[in-house]
Amino acid sequence: MDMPTPHETERTQGGQQIARVALAIGLTALGLYVLEGFLRALVWAVILAIATWPLYQRTQRRLGTGRHNVLLPLLFTVAITLLFVVPLALVTIQLGHEARQIATLVVDVRAHGMAPPDWLARLPLGAAQATAWWDANLRDPSDAQALLGRVDRAQVMLVSREFGAQLAHRGVLFAFTLATLFFLFRDGSGLVAQMRVASRRLFGPNGEALGRQIIASVHGTVDGLVLVGFGIGAVLGVGYWLAGAPHPVLLGALTAVAATIPLGSMVVLAVAALLVLATGSAVAAIALFAAGVVVIFVADHAIRPALIGGATRLPFLWVLLGILGGVESFGLLGLFVGPAIMAALILLWREWTGNAHDPAEAAASRLA
16 A cells, blocks of 8 residues: 655645634534524623623632632622612613503593693793694693594504513523623633633734733723713712702613613703703703713713723724724624724734734733
8 A cells, every 4th residue: 555645645634624624614604503593692791701800800819719619600690680680670660650650641631631731831942832732632632532542552562562572582681691601700711711722823922912902992891881871870860869850860770771872871861851841940951951961971072982992092083983883783782892893903903004012902911
């Protein structure tokens, strides 16, 4: 039997390498297809793990837990669950209470009509037009029935069932996110080591720097969006209370949640100002809206870009484009994915243009 020549051996090895690459690409594509419905949940779990990993490591070092510890990952997963579920449950209960009050009001208006409130005539703009519309549509019971009776009960029930189905689906995805998060906490150290080896093999010595840049952008985005959003909600919650808005705690919580979405807090602020105006205090409503706009403007255009861009040395324009483009492309998940993608692109550009030793790498290394 003839031995293969070096040329034949090299050609065989080259064919095997191509086959392995093709197999890896095919299996990766097949895996992504199988997990298509759970990809967002997986990405959310990774984002939550990255955001809380420094705190988890400090706690792990302080407690001195073993490698196969289960209690600490479980405690962190439960804590994150409560962080999301408890506020959401409180807001849902309050919204359900408000919805029942609105439903009762609608029934009463359809039966007896409703005179225009006093504050309507005190509107700074459009008072006459608003009062005329109210008289034509809500003052007389027959007109109110014609307006409010357009809502078909069967359609409302259909929308309610669809909402319930979507809520159940989101609940399943959230449970899958938490389960993934538990395993990321438990096996995180090993996964980090494996990712470092894989990045070096795939991208060379600069692969780890790219991963650190992405991690730093996630940390900066969490600080810039979540923490600043909570700050906006707390400050405006005090403003709602001082202005006499109803349910200032609920409005503050909604503002904090909406503040993670561009211009979302402005919507809640406008609603709160209208509620204050409905109580008859036009001056307080205008002052609340003006002060809230200033707070939101400073937070969105000064504090957030400094936190997000400062973590990765991203210019303000790229921070803004990453957030807005990410939201448009990926929804709420894009708030974190968009800046991470921009951070990776900026690092690749700096390496390509010969500025690989940018200060961003040192900042990313500190946050990773």
